[in-house]
Amino acid sequence: MAKVADRAAGKGLVSSLALAAYSAAALAPVAAILILSPDSSGTGMAGMIEALSQPRSLRAIGFTLAQAAMSALAALAIGLPGAALVARYRFPGRRALKALSVLPFSIPSVLIVLAFVLFYGRSGYLNRALMWAFGLSEPPLGFLYSFWGIVLVHGFYEFPVVLQTVGEVWERLPKDRAESARLLGAGRLRAFVAGTLPSLAPAIAQAAALCFLLCFFSFAVVMIFGGLAGSTLEVEVYRRARLEADASGAAALALAETAIAMAVVALVALCERGSSRGSAAARSAGGSPELEAPRKAALAALVAYALFLGVFFCGPMVSLAVQAFSTRGGPLGKATLGLGNFARLFAPGSPFAKALAGTAVTAIPAALIATVLGCAGAFALRRRGAPSKAAASLPLAVSGIVSALGWSLLFPRGGLALIPLVQALACMPYTLKSVSAALAALEAAPTEAARTLGAGRARAAAGIELGAVMPSVLAAFAFAFAASAGDVNVPLVLGQGGFETLPVYLFRLSSAYRFPEACAAGVILALISSLVFACKERGGRDA
Amino acid sequence: MLERGEGPRAGEMLRLERLAKAWPDFRIEVELGMSRGEIAAVLGPSGCGKSTMLRLVAGLERPDSGRIVVGGRDVTALPPERRGIGMVFQDLALFPHMSVGANIAYGPRMRGDSRSARSLAVRSLAESLEIGELLNRRPNSLSGGERQRVALARSLAARPDLILLDEPLSSLDASLRRRLRSEIADRLRSVGMTAILVTHDPEEAFAMADRIFIMRDGGIEASGLPEALYESPPTAWSAAFLGRGPVLEILGLEGPASRPIAKTAIGDFACRPRGGAIPYAGESSLFFLASAPKLSTGSGESSQNRLRGIVVSSYFAGYCRRVSIACSSAACAPVALELELPAEQRPRTGETLCLEIDPGSCDILPGLSK
Amino acid sequence: MLFSHRGRAVGRSLSLLAALLFLASARIFAEDKALVVYTYDSFVSEWGAGPKIAPLFEQATGIKLKFVSKGDGGQLLSALMLEKDRSEADVVLGLDNFLAPKALGTGLFRPYKPAGYEAIPESLKLDPSARLVPYDYGDFAIVWDSAKLADPPMSLEDLTKPAYAKKLILLDPRTSTPGLGFLAWTKAVYGPAWRDYWKRLKPSVLTLAPSWDQGYGLFTSGEAPLVLSYAADGAYHLEYEKTERYKALAFTDGFVKQIETAGILAKAKHPGNAEKFMDFLVSAACQRELPLTQWMYPALGGLALPDSYRAAVKAVRELRVDPSGLTDEALEAVDILASKP
Incomplete structure (x- = not known):
């Protein structure tokens, strides 16, 4: 027995060391900014405190928090009805709706901004339609360039995260509690509050926290739509580091930003504990309830939601696709529809093929590494407490700007081999979470059955547990691939201009007046990501 | 030095010697023996520790003390996969991501049997249990009785010395339960398999077992042939x-x-x-x-x-x-x-x-x- | 045996990828003898000048060029300040007149007057000792979408008129160089009264885009008919889209220039080759390539411009501005725009 205990302790030590190394890697960019950045003012600590106590910094912190909080609420408002529908009803497009959650991660923000502008903008389709319908001479909707514009864009950009996270838990929730509440005389709403909401609350909180975090770090969206409304921490860090060489200021704000984000990450981890308890409740009730075909009120709600999303969410995306298919020409610069942009992308000698290959050689290994390490981490952390799980989410607390700055400080010469590693690190919290959740929902009996059939511990884990969670592993891979394929920061920073991926290419297209071609490249990027997701769905069914 | 319990007794397949495990509020201590080819039922109310005893035998739990001897071999320190003990779980524990065929072939695969030997074993077992048509299906698509048969076939395919059945029929409806009861017992007897059945249903125990152990609060309260126990139970409890x-x-x-x-x-x-x-x-x-x-x-x-x-x-x-x-x-x-x-x-x-x-x-x- | 066939396939592809990555990095390290030029990202992009001039230079001199992009111009400077003398760069290309004082202040550059230096107009030369040598220039201008707005403004003051309410896209002076250029422009025209001007301008500004590409993207999507950009933009649209819909406006105030420069680092590992590159950079062979890649005017005088440049607007008056203190004023400018009226 003593030997067994020793071995367990040894294993604990190894996984603790691995966790420590992982946390160090996750926080390396912040540490680099703190330690390595050149301090032209030489003020150090005092400079940091001074930078933080400036009214400008405090205003930025306040504004960042406010817009992130409101945006998260908006995402909840848009996503929760969808989660309810996805959890209970069977309808065409259900899977696609759930798969939308990859969107905020896979499409570069330049294009997202453009999409929303094309639809909601002053001469966007929505305003044009309203002007035509009511015979107006000026666009009636001007709120896009305001605080509420940020909230709207973030809400529509991130609601799929809510829909997926909450829907996942909701659909596994047994209906009996809400049903028994109804039999005891509670109305539909009260039955929901008494029977369903308590089990759902952790997942809702978790989704809200994740959206909050994504909006908290949002850069382009906040600047373009809220440029006149206020400054954010991301902008302040970027500005100080880029032009001012104000190391202590940048470090202070980066530190404040990361600290706030870490608090949110800790909250997410805490919620996760609650929601895994919720899914345990779902499990004990014996599997997930069957999906129903929607009828009457549900059908009406479904159609209304589909219309709502079709107009307000798909509208911008379709506008982007239209842009991809239109070319400007002629003396008046009129746009005409056609395949010209795609033809130019695929023309011989175009660097598109190189960019595609660049995406493949970074995103595939990044996704593989993130998935393999995510699985290993999920198995290793299975029996660990909330602090370890919070540590696993640490990369979530490092913003895009901080990460780009930090890694460029750490590797001033760049390094291609580092690109997939850094991208994998950023995806790890998501892959780990995906596999962990599936493992937590797994019953012990099949693994024990495998043991009694002659499989050793490792073989049972690899063959039975890994096999049973394979759909989640594939989902994790697809997610990591899409997120890495859509990332522009890391290849720009570590590739130093000598390396092209699709998003880098897209970024360069838009820096060279070629927006329709950029949209075309974006459409292709989105197609590749959806292709990977489609493969995952098929693989998940076969596995 | 020949102590009590050393060496196999003639025809003995399983012996539990003062097998004990304690928790703060519960303690199991069991002593029992079974002969080769015998089907024994461990009968007791829920919470008496009968399932845990089975898990101790299978190696899924570690005992505090005592020995488990299977066919003269002390397996107490061995991991579950090296004990030669099969188990049919209460909820059957079929592998949901594998076909029925792959489920049954799992044990032979772990033994390192060749592909052809595996498919032969799977086929013949499936035929005899009348699930030959189901080999390509997924467990989720099967009826309760079919799942039951697959679970039994999977355990038998691994050719264990001993099979443990943990309330295997509890999830089935009454008529199916009655039918499968004799079918399983016949099947086990026809291949000369030694088996322990854990159940809370006296009727099931009497119908299937050659010998019955009645368990109470972590210990064996009484044991005997079904007929004798039925006519004159040995204790008041x-x-x-x-x-x-x-x-x-x-x-x-x-x-x-x-x-x-x-x-x-x-x-x-x-x-x-x-x-x-x-x-x-x-x-x-x-x-x-x-x-x-x-x-x-x-x-x-x-x-x-x-x-x-x-x-x-x-x-x-x-x-x-x-x-x-x-x-x-x-x-x-x-x-x-x-x-x-x-x-x-x-x-x-x-x-x-x-x-x-x-x-x-x-x-x-x-x-x-x- | 631990993993199934699926695992083995994963293992195979992993090792294949590792080999690929190794080869890729090996190729990069093999370029050790190349002349290293630090620059900004759009210079090395497919449509930038980099890919055009590198083979020309290599043909002429037999020297390999390696461009290293450090992001945009601002990031280029901060990378340089971080690396100091440890930089692997021989030449730094792409520091403009707004960044030049800070760049020269680092003391990292050494003077070199390339062949043909005399042919560069004096007005472009920022540094009398020629540590930074201008290679192209352009004017900041307001670009007009003639399909969306009938009556364009003709001066900075015009921009403040109610007719242009929410019709102007500016760039954020905190994060973008043209944004800073616009601030310099208003400073050159209004002097210390630029703050008042920005207050008056506020109603006309639709938004502050963080970078040129995002701002211009909004503009070409039809979001606003006026955008801060460059005076040569019309040439681009004429050359590639055969349209004169987008025109830079020749403001009566005159224009502020952006002058791009390059310089040799004092600690360059290949000083001789670096000098050859500087000679090449201001030579006609190289300068000819700039108008259609950089959409800037070549620094070398007397070169024939492409036909499309008839759509580029010339300054009615050259404005000069001292860039010192601009970055602090950028914060002020943004505060003015963000303040509640």
Whole structure:
């Protein structure tokens, strides 16, 4: 027995060391900014405190928090009805709706901004339609360039995260509690509050926290739509580091930003504990309830939601696709529809093929590494407490700007081999979470059955547990691939201009007046990501 | 130095020697032996530790002390995969992501059997269990009975020395349960498999097992052949658990050992003599089969071996009529007895019945019913 | 045996990828002898000048060029300040007149007057000792979408008119160089009264885009008919889209120039080759390539411009501005726009 205990302790030590190394890697960019950045003012600590106590910094912190909080609420408002529908009803497009959650991660923000502008903008389709319908001479909707514009864009950009996270838990929730509440005389709403909401609350909180975090770090969206409304921490860090060489200021704000984000990450981890308890409740009730075909009120709600999303969410995306298919020409610069942009992308000698290959050689290994390490981490952390799980989410607390700055400080010469590693690190919290959740929902009996059939511990884990969670592993891979394929920061920073991926290419297209071609490249990027997701769905069914 | 328990006894397949494991509020300690080819049932109420005992045997839990010997081999320290013990789980634990064929082939694959040997074994087992058509299906798409057969086939395919069945029929409906019960037992016997069945259902245990162990609070309360246990349960608790008839606390014993008289709250009863020493008032109980009392024909005055009570309820139960009567006791509240009368007798509720019991039907059993 | 066939396939592809990555990095390290030029990202992009001039230079001199992009111009400077003398760069290309004072202040550059230096107009030369040598220039201008707005403004003051409410896309002076250039422009025209001007300008500004590409993207999507950009933009649209819909406006105030420069680092590992590169950079062979890649005017005078440049607007007046203190004023400018009226 003593030997067994020793071995367990040894294993604990190894996984603790691995966790420590992982946390160090996750926080390396912040540490680099703190330690390595050149301090032209030489003020150090005092400079940091001074930078933080400036009214400008405090205003930025306040504004960042406010817009992130409101945006998260908006995402909840848009996503929760969808989660309810996805959890209970069977309808065409259900899977696609759930798969939308990859969107905020896979499409570069330049294009997202453009999409929303094309639809909601002053001469966007929505305003044009309203002007035509009511015979107006000026666009009636001007709120896009305001605080509420940020909230709207973030809400529509991130609601799929809510829909997926909450829907996942909701659909596994047994209906009996809400049903028994109804039999005891509670109305539909009260039955929901008494029977369903308590089990759902952790997942809702978790989704809200994740959206909050994504909006908290949002850069382009906040600047373009809220440029006149206020400054954010991301902008302040970027500005100080880029032009001012104000190391202590940048470090202070980066530190404040990361600290706030870490608090949110800790909250997410805490919620996760609650929601895994919720899914345990779902499990004990014996599997997930069957999906129903929607009828009457549900059908009406479904159609209304589909219309709502079709107009307000798909509208911008379709506008982007239209842009991809239109070319400007002629003396008046009129746009005409056609395949010209795609033809130019695929023309011989175009660097598109190189960019595609660049995406493949970074995103595939990044996704593989993130998935393999995510699985290993999920198995290793299975029996660990909330602090370890919070540590696993640490990369979530490092913003895009901080990460780009930090890694460029750490590797001033760049390094291609580092690109997939850094991208994998950023995806790890998501892959780990995906596999962990599936493992937590797994019953012990099949693994024990495998043991009694002659499989050793490792073989049972690899063959039975890994096999049973394979759909989640594939989902994790697809997610990591899409997120890495859509990332522009890391290849720009570590590739130093000598390396092209699709998003880098897209970024360069838009820096060279070629927006329709950029949209075309974006459409292709989105197609590749959806292709990977489609493969995952098929693989998940076969596995 | 040949100690007790060393070396295989002839034909013995499993021996548990003082196998023990303790928790803060519960303790298991089991000692039992089984011969090769035997089907044993471990019968007990829920929470008695029978499933945990099975998990100890399978190696899924570690004992604090004691030994597990399978076919003369001490497997106590071995991991589950090297014990040669198969198990059919309560919820069957089929691998949801594998086809039925892959589920059955899993054990042979782990043994390193060749692909052809595997498919041959899977096919022949599936044929004999009538699931040959299902090999390419997923477990989720099967009916309860089909899943049951797949689970059994999967365990058998691994060619274990011993199979453990943990409430394997509990999730099935009554008629299917009755049918599968004999089918599984026949199947196990036909291949000469040694098996332990854990169940809380006496009927299932009697139907399937060659030998029955009754488990109570982590220990073996009684064991024996099904027929013997059925006719005369060896302890008061097991008699009560099996539900074969009333178990009454004995307040005092009189008379010679050849014709002991037990004093209970509802009267005195002359009993069958017991072989060996007589057990002892306050620590023993009076037991008779529910069908033993007969309607009294003699005069009403109550003396030995007579019961007098008011009918509380009475209903027709097929081969008999179940009657619940309340007997007024000397001391306190009336004592309720559940009896079986011939089906043609129809006592009305509220009627007072007089019954008598042959002393040859009254047994003195050690222990109390609770 | 631990993993199934799926695992083995994963393993195979992993090792294949590792080999690929190794080869890729090996190729990069093999370029050790190449002349290293630090620059900004759009210079090395497919449509930038980099890919055009590198083979020309290599043909002419036999020297390999390696461009290293450090992001945009601002990031280029901060990378340089971080690396100091440890930089692997021989030449730094792409520091403009707004960044030049800070760049020269680092003391990292050494003077070199390339062949043909005299042919560069004096007005472009930022550093008398020629540590930074101008290679192209352009004017900041407001670009007009003639399909969306009938009556364009003709001066900075015009921009403040109510007719242009929410019709102007500016770039954020905190994060973008043209954004800073616009601030310099208003400073050159209004002097210390630029703050008042920005207050008056506020109603006309639709938004502050963080970078040129995002701002111009909004503009070409039809979001606003006026955007801050460059005076040569019309040439691009004429050359590639055959349209004169988008025109830079020749404001009566005159224009502020952006002058791009390059310089040799004092600690350059290949000083001789670096000098050859500087000679090449201001030579006609190289300068000819700039108008259609950089959309800037070549620094070398007397070169014939492409026909499309007839759509580029010339300054009615050259404005000069001292870039010192601009970055602090950028914060002020943004505060003015963000303040509640």
